[in-house]
Amino acid sequence: MSEIILLRNREIENLRNYDVYVEHGGFEALKKTLQMDPEDVITEVKDSNLRGRGGAGFPTGVKWNFMPREDVTKYVAVNADESEPGTFKDREIMEENPYQLLEGSLICAYAVGAELVYIYIRGEYWEIAEILDESIERMRAEGLLGQDILGSGFSCDMHVHIGAGAYICGEETALLNSLEGKRGQPRIKPPFPAQSGLYSKPTVVNNVETLANVPWIMEHGADAFKAIGTEGGAGTKIFSVSGCVNKPGNYELPLGITFRELFEIAGGITDGNQVKGILPAGASAAILPATDEILDMPLDYESLKPYGTGLGSASVIVLDETVDMAWAASKMVQFFAHESCGQCTPCREGTYWLERLYERIDHGDLDPEDVERMDSVAAQMQGKCICALGEFAVNPVMATIKHFREDYDAAVAAAQGSGDIPVMPETTPAGD
């Protein structure tokens, strides 16, 4: 059996209870850390090769190391926005193992010298926000938050902030703007949050899953963490698997697992069908055709790059042979058109026009030039936007046209009366 670092709630009943968490070693990592020099904590996390679990896979210790050492106000912002379609891993951590996230966030604050931690949680997770609030209150009562934590001289507090349900507020600088009470729109980078973040102060922004790994790393050491996974991705990863599989859900597995193994663990493909396409990271990373090479590829933060895609938050959506990929792309295009913050013209106008073009499939009047137009609109958006959402919106269009052109040709043929108009399902594929 592989090591479980994050979803320990699957093995330990009622782990969200403070006493149960402490009984099972909770806050021992914090106690150990508070005895250490903060520089050594940063070095340990850097050496562990932990990479961000929020999407970009940036090395966590390197990010912490960017923080200035001067004695100025600094913050930690926990990204609990979790809005990527098909991503539901942070939710389980916060619902069932909240203290591990809070402990990891506090260790991060100690390492970088932050006096406040803000947890920015998506609006729909208000019940989970209550769990976090109660857990924070208990930590205050236990002397784990506030002034002079456990007599260490380190003082820090935490607050939960509920967002209003906008996907774009998961982008780290939009998140910071939203926290400040401004419109949730991304900032131009640089400056990066470590230089000028929340209220223009140095800020670390990390994903929930990233920070929940930290207590384990501090307790067991960087080498033990690196011993799990691959060179391109140390540790375990929670794969949120949905779509055409028999047992959708969260699976914590060592990085380096293959799609084929993952699908088997997730109960196999529905109705014994063949996989047709794989979205490795929700709607945002380019879809992959399910070739043997892809199915047997060890999954980490490097292995999918040569295929023009990435592991992202590992929200794997499985699309089988029954799925029309032009339809799947139209759903993703609608999503991005809805979620574009409208700040930059290529993204605002590009997503709008892509949505109009894809509507033609639904209306049965797609002509052959429309497919080239889709490709061309997407190409004109590439590299011209302030944030990555503009790039994400391009992916479903270009990747499905590249790998599944026949589905577009079928829509064109249907519009010309030489084929059936593809039936667009009202709902997403089974299990989603």
Ligand SMILES: Cc1cc2nc3c(=O)[nH]c(=O)nc-3n(C[C@H](O)[C@H](O)[C@H](O)COP(=O)(O)O)c2cc1C
């Ligand atoms: C449009 C968009 C949405 C994002 N949504 C999330 C999100 O919901 N949760 C998250 O942790 N990161 C999200 N990110 C990535 C964050 O900008 C940032 O890279 C991440 O929080 C850094 O944490 P990490 O290094 O621990 O992964 C999003 C990025 C973009 C461009």
Ligand code: SF4
């Ligand atoms: S790329 Fe899109 S979502 Fe990002 S800042 Fe520009 S308009 Fe907003």
